[in-house]
Amino acid sequence: DGGITQSPKYLFRKEGQNVTLSCEQNLNHDAMYWYRQDPGQGLRLIYYSQIVNDFQKGDIAEGYSVSREKKESFPLTVTSAQKNPTAFYLCASGDRGWRVAGNTIYFGEGSWLTVV
Amino acid sequence: KNEVEQSPQNLTAQEGEFITINCSYSVGISALHWLQQHPGGGIVSLFMLSSGKKKHGRLIATINIQEKHSSLHITASHPRDSAVYICAVRYSGGSNYKLTFGKGTLLTVNP
Numbered sequence: 480d481g482g483i484t485q486s487p488k489y490l491f492r493k494e495g496q497n498v499t500l501s502c503e504q505n506l507n508h509d510a511m512y513w514y515r516q517d518p519g520q521g522l523r524l525i526y527y528s529q530i531v532n533d534f535q536k537g538d539i540a541e542g543y544s545v546s547r548e549k550k551e552s553f554p555l556t557v558t559s560a561q562k563n564p565t566a567f568y569l570c571a572s573g574d575r576g577w578r579v580a581g582n583t584i585y586f587g588e589g590s591w592l593t594v595v
Numbered sequence: 596k597n598e599v600e601q602s603p604q605n606l607t608a609q610e611g612e613f614i615t616i617n618c619s620y621s622v623g624i625s626a627l628h629w630l631q632q633h634p635g636g637g638i639v640s641l642f643m644l645s646s647g648k649k650k651h652g653r654l655i656a657t658i659n660i661q662e663k664h665s666s667l668h669i670t671a672s673h674p675r676d677s678a679v680y681i682c683a684v685r686y687s688g689g690s691n692y693k694l695t696f697g698k699g700t701l702l703t704v705n706p
Contacts, residue, residue, distance in 0.1 A: 521681070523696075537693075583628075589635075
């Protein structure tokens with residue numbers, strides 16, 4: 480079945496270490512997104528990519544990095560520069576739809592990152 | 596600042612009750628999404644609206660563009676409907692890729 484797969488589901492990281500969260504989709508979507516969710520807050524956009532080899536910073540990109548070498552993959556690296564990395568991270572994808580008012584967005588199951 | 600406000604923040608209902616969750620936004624939009632987040636964290640898209648009304652099973656979503664308001668209704672609620680319901684909008688004139696999310700409404704349906 481088509482969908483988005485995030486891994487790992489749970490991850491513990493020591494302070495000062497980088498960690499990479501995986502996001503893979505087989506929906507043939509051009510656009511992919513990374514969001515962060517904190518208790519009591521709405522989802523916030525970290526990075527997004529509209530097409531392979533291109534990505535843009537979202538609202539809270541500091542301390543994060545991404546790559547988009549393949550259409551189906553959009554990994555997120557949480558670097559040691561991210562001051563408060565403990566959070567729930569969600570990956571999403573959707574059609575590119577430049578001239579379409581809106582497109583359905585698909586989410587992965589999320590990854591819980593805890594810094595210890 | 597473009598914001599999305601949801602109400603109520605928390606809602607407890609008895610099985611079988613009719614439920615309404617509200618979403619209001621501040622400026623013109625091109626689309627509005629209703630999402631459902633289960634306790635495990637995964638999010639499922641329920642509806643995407645740009646006008647009018649959509650229905651899927653016991654779920655109904657409406658939007659009033661002039662009033663900048665949308666509602667999600669659940670008829671004959673069931674404990675399995677317990678989840679966080681999130682409203683998200685895509686604002687007109689901005690990036691067609693950015694969604695602004697509400698903080699969510701935690702729904703608990705008791706048997």
